[in-house]
Amino acid sequence: PQPIFLSDYRPPAYRVTRTELTFDLDPHATRVKARLHIERHPEHEAGTPLELDGERLVLKRIAIDGQPLEPDEYQVGEAGLVVHRVPKAFLLDTEVEIAPDGNTALSGLYRSSGMFCTQCEAEGFRRITFYPDRPDVMASFSTTVIGDAEREPVLLSNGNPVERGELPGERHFVTWEDPHPKPSYLFALVAGDLRKVEDAFTTMSGRDVTLQIWVEEENLDKTEHAMASLKRAMRWDEQTYGREYDLDLFMIVAVNDFNMGAMENKGLNIFNSAAVLTHPRTATDAAFQRVEGIVAHEYFHNWSGNRVTCRDWFQLSLKEGFTVFRDQCFSADINSAPVKRIEDVAFFRTAQFAEDAGPTAHPVRPDHYIEIGNFYTLTIYEKGAEIVRMLSNLVGKEAFRRGSDLYFERFDGQAVTIEDFVGCMAEASGQDFEQFMRWYSQAGTPQIDAHGEYDYANAEYRLILRQRTPATPGQPEKQALHIPVRLGLVGTKSGRDLPLTLEGETLGTDTVIHLREEEQEFLFTEVSEAPVPSLLRGFSAPVKLHFPYSREDLAFLQAHDTDGFNRWDAGQRLSLLALDDLIAAHRNGVEKVMDPRVVEAFRVLLEAQPDDKAILAQMLTLPSEAYIAEQQPLVDVDAIHAARTFVRQGLALALRDDFLRIYRENQDDAPYAPEPEQIARRSLKNVALAYLMAIEDEDAVQLAREQFEADHNMTDVRHALTLLVHSSRSDIADPALKTFGETWAHDPLVMDQWFAIQVTRPQPDVLDRVRFLMAHPAFSLKNPNKVRALIGTFANQNPVNFHRADGAGYRLLADTVIELNRLNPEIAARLVTPLTHWARFDEDRQALMKGELERIRAEKLSPNVYELVEKALA
Ligand code: B3K
Numbered sequence: 001p002q003p004i005f006l007s008d009y010r011p012p013a014y015r016v017t018r019t020e021l022t023f024d025l026d027p028h029a030t031r032v033k034a035r036l037h038i039e040r041h042p043e044h045e046a047g048t049p050l051e052l053d054g055e056r057l058v059l060k061r062i063a064i065d066g067q068p069l070e071p072d073e074y075q076v077g078e079a080g081l082v083v084h085r086v087p088k089a090f091l092l093d094t095e096v097e098i099a100p101d102g103n104t105a106l107s108g109l110y111r112s113s114g115m116f117c118t119q120c121e122a123e124g125f126r127r128i129t130f131y132p133d134r135p136d137v138m139a140s141f142s143t144t145v146i147g148d149a150e151r152e153p154v155l156l157s158n159g160n161p162v163e164r165g166e167l168p169g170e171r172h173f174v175t176w177e178d179p180h181p182k183p184s185y186l187f188a189l190v191a192g193d194l195r196k197v198e199d200a201f202t203t204m205s206g207r208d209v210t211l212q213i214w215v216e217e218e219n220l221d222k223t224e225h226a227m228a229s230l231k232r233a234m235r236w237d238e239q240t241y242g243r244e245y246d247l248d249l250f251m252i253v254a255v256n257d258f259n260m261g262a263m264e265n266k267g268l269n270i271f272n273s274a275a276v277l278t279h280p281r282t283a284t285d286a287a288f289q290r291v292e293g294i295v296a297h298e299y300f301h302n303w304s305g306n307r308v309t310c311r312d313w314f315q316l317s318l319k320e321g322f323t324v325f326r327d328q329c330f331s332a333d334i335n336s337a338p339v340k341r342i343e344d345v346a347f348f349r350t351a352q353f354a355e356d357a358g359p360t361a362h363p364v365r366p367d368h369y370i371e372i373g374n375f376y377t378l379t380i381y382e383k384g385a386e387i388v389r390m391l392s393n394l395v396g397k398e399a400f401r402r403g404s405d406l407y408f409e410r411f412d413g414q415a416v417t418i419e420d421f422v423g424c425m426a427e428a429s430g431q432d433f434e435q436f437m438r439w440y441s442q443a444g445t446p447q448i449d450a451h452g453e454y455d456y457a458n459a460e461y462r463l464i465l466r467q468r469t470p471a472t473p474g475q476p477e478k479q480a481l482h483i484p485v486r487l488g489l490v491g492t493k494s495g496r497d498l499p500l501t502l503e504g505e506t507l508g509t510d511t512v513i514h515l516r517e518e519e520q521e522f523l524f525t526e527v528s529e530a531p532v533p534s535l536l537r538g539f540s541a542p543v544k545l546h547f548p549y550s551r552e553d554l555a556f557l558q559a560h561d562t563d564g565f566n567r568w569d570a571g572q573r574l575s576l577l578a579l580d581d582l583i584a585a586h587r588n589g590v591e592k593v594m595d596p597r598v599v600e601a602f603r604v605l606l607e608a609q610p611d612d613k614a615i616l617a618q619m620l621t622l623p624s625e626a627y628i629a630e631q632q633p634l635v636d637v638d639a640i641h642a643a644r645t646f647v648r649q650g651l652a653l654a655l656r657d658d659f660l661r662i663y664r665e666n667q668d669d670a671p672y673a674p675e676p677e678q679i680a681r682r683s684l685k686n687v688a689l690a691y692l693m694a695i696e697d698e699d700a701v702q703l704a705r706e707q708f709e710a711d712h713n714m715t716d717v718r719h720a721l722t723l724l725v726h727s728s729r730s731d732i733a734d735p736a737l738k739t740f741g742e743t744w745a746h747d748p749l750v751m752d753q754w755f756a757i758q759v760t761r762p763q764p765d766v767l768d769r770v771r772f773l774m775a776h777p778a779f780s781l782k783n784p785n786k787v788r789a790l791i792g793t794f795a796n797q798n799p800v801n802f803h804r805a806d807g808a809g810y811r812l813l814a815d816t817v818i819e820l821n822r823l824n825p826e827i828a829a830r831l832v833t834p835l836t837h838w839a840r841f842d843e844d845r846q847a848l849m850k851g852e853l854e855r856i857r858a859e860k861l862s863p864n865v866y867e868l869v870e871k872a873l874a
Pocket residue numbers: 121122259260262263264297298301320373376
């Protein structure tokens with residue numbers, strides 16, 4: 001496979017203005033007729049051949065303006081179709097045959113639980129018909145779907161239904177018309193025996209929109225939350241961005257087999273059932289919140305992605321970074337903003353930083369790729385969102401809104417670039433983003449080394465910031481970025497934010513300084529008392545910040561910082577320092593000693609009256625093993641696990657009564673609701689229970705058992721079951737696990753949780769359990785959710801067992817990747833990721849991990865897996 005380069009971009013020679021499709025559905029042999037209205041772009045000369053993408057299509061008929069083509073007038077290859085000579089403007093008719101049943105890659109038209117469905121982004125449409133399958137070709141679509149009246153009573157596609165009728169042989173059809181020009185990646189079709197839940201929404205200009213969620217019959221009771229979330233998202237986009245929905249109908253369909261979370265097809269969003277279905281008994285609080293966020297995300301794409309789309313796939317972050325930013329702000333607005341920020345950043349610093357530090361590190365706008373399917377990454381999505389967030393903070397709320405209005409108006413119906421977006425922000429604010437654009441082209445996590453000095457005599461505080469971005473593959477040298485650093489100076493005497501004066505300018509108590517050079521000094525004057533700086537408030541830039549804080553400084557900030565995010569972060573930093581010592585002690589075989597300052601900091605937290613329980617729950621949560629690993633020069637999974645367990649146990653022993661009290665105070669029998677207040681109580685209560693279970697306190701074991709048996713809601717049940725299964729109390733855990741598995745054998749989404757709970761067990765017997773569960777009747781390698789729940793969870797969330805010294809964890813993963821490479825390359829490529837981080841481990845493990853990568857490389861690989869393995873072994 002050869003890479004594709006951004007610098008090779010050329011506008012299409014031919015555009016399609018209108019696309020008329022007819023699907024005659026059949027599981028093994030679906031016929032697709034396409035009539036394309038095609039025009040040559042005036043800049044291209046007559047005689048330019050027409051090139052269409054197409055994969056795995058059997059061509060049955062081809063005609064231009066009604067004239068069938070002779071065999072020497074065109075050529076069909078592995079990647080598509082070339083017609084040597086075509087007129088300036090013409091109608092192209094093709095008919096192809098495809099086999100949805102054999103489509104295990106879940107890209108193009110495939111079958112899931114007996115229904116037909118599609119996934120076209122990024123390049124799946126070429127598996128449906130011959131087409132210029134690129135986002136800068138936008139056409140209006142008419143789609144006629146013909147299906148079996150009994151097997152497929154419901155026939156859906158994009159837009160509005162305009163005609164339906166009966167056909168001979170128990171067949172029927174529906175014709176859909178989508179007036180909004182769209183690229184092929186937004187095409188969708190669904191056909192099957194589905195039921196709907198319907199609601200209505202009146203837009204801000206008074207238009208009535210019908211909302212439908214289509215599911216299998218047994219899931220009809222799991223749609224309420226998604227529908228409520230959709231309506232909230234529609235209103236929010238009107239109020240926050242002035243964006244209104246633009247069709248009479250908006251549909252969501254839940255499918256069981258789906259490579260990603262969901263897809264924003266015009267008017268017909270297709271969702272992984274895991275990203276849309278919820279019920280208090282089957283879904284956790286986290287799942288409710290995830291559904292809310294994804295429903296909103298896909299809906300927001302209707303403007304940021306569909307009405308204005310990407311010129312080419314290098315611009316993917318144009319729609320994804322912006323839309324993630326939009327969904328983050330939405331969730332922050334309707335839940336707790338600081339908690340949302342903490343959760344997002346905790347995830348970002350763990351997972352995106354790891355991506356940046358590995359062999360697949362790439363810029364938010366990559367300049368080349370082999371397989372675009374590999375670029376739906378944390379960098380494109382989450383780092384892209386952080387960049388949009390910085391832009392929004394730099395220009396301010398109002399200019400950002402003016403800029404986004406300008407963007408949506410100017411580029412409506414067009415396929416554009418990241419420059420177009422940033423250009424609108426520049427125009428709306430009058431600011432210059434030339435240096436800022438480096439955020440899009442430069443890969444890697446920038447690091448800031450900071451230090452400060454207080455000059456008592458002159459009442460001055462001198463802050464020195466130095467930035468450097470480590471080399472990443474293909475980018476040895478880095479340039480200085482424009483990094484906005486939001487900060488305050490917290491007076492050590494008063495415990496208050498001090499007024500800031502910088503170069504004679506008074507700036508309030510919280511301000512942003514702009515680091516643009518490699519090194520810069522900021523001199524704050526009239527600083528009346530010695531401060532501790534609170535830096536990078538709210539995580540104002542996606543960087544690693546090093547500052548030589550003492551543990552006393554951190555405890556102080558944790559108690560006094562006015563920025564909720566930095567209060568949390570100070571606690572994390574304090575825990576990390578203590579964990580560092582314990583990791584070293586473990587490695588050196590020295591006795592571990594608990595840092596009393598950590599215990600003290602936790603005691604203060606537990607004994608204060610919390611004003612926000614959700615934040616308190618976050619503050620009481622230690623950095624994850626993965627995040628601790630991120631901080632280490634060389635990852636020692638066993639030492640990290642031992643150290644973290646030691647701190648958890650130390651805290652539980654020292655603060656047992658507080659944890660018990662917190663648990664009891666936050667128990668709640670009220671009927672379940674996924675509301676911030678209830679969620680906060682549950683998370684606080686469950687954090688407390690987890691600490692007590694770390695020492696297997698007898699009271700706690702009983703509480704966990706009762707919580708499981710009370711069966712009040714899935715959040716509590718799953719948490720209790722997890723704690724029991726992860727403990728040594730198999731006398732209680734085993735029967736509970738059995739009950740749970742039997743109760744929910746009929747519900748695939750709950751069974752996913754049942755798998756995940758078991759494979760995260762830290763005990764060394766878990767690998768056998770993984771193998772055993774892979775043979776369980778509820779498991780299937782063909783279902784991405786199952787693969788993620790069992791294999792993905794094991795490899796990513798059970799470091800001590802995945803990184804077993806004998807390499808058995810690696811072998812299991814590689815075996816699975818090899819099998820999946822044939823079935824579903826996109827999922828196989830995602831799964832291989834943990835092995836690509838081999839450089840972070842000791843030599844023995846490195847050798848084992850590379851050995852497995854080489855074993856994978858020896859296979860006949862899909863471009864997806866090939867690209868990752870090549871990069872990892874380069
Ligand atoms: N745009 C889709 C991504 C689908 C990618 C499949 N390879 C989901 C989303 O970001 O909303």
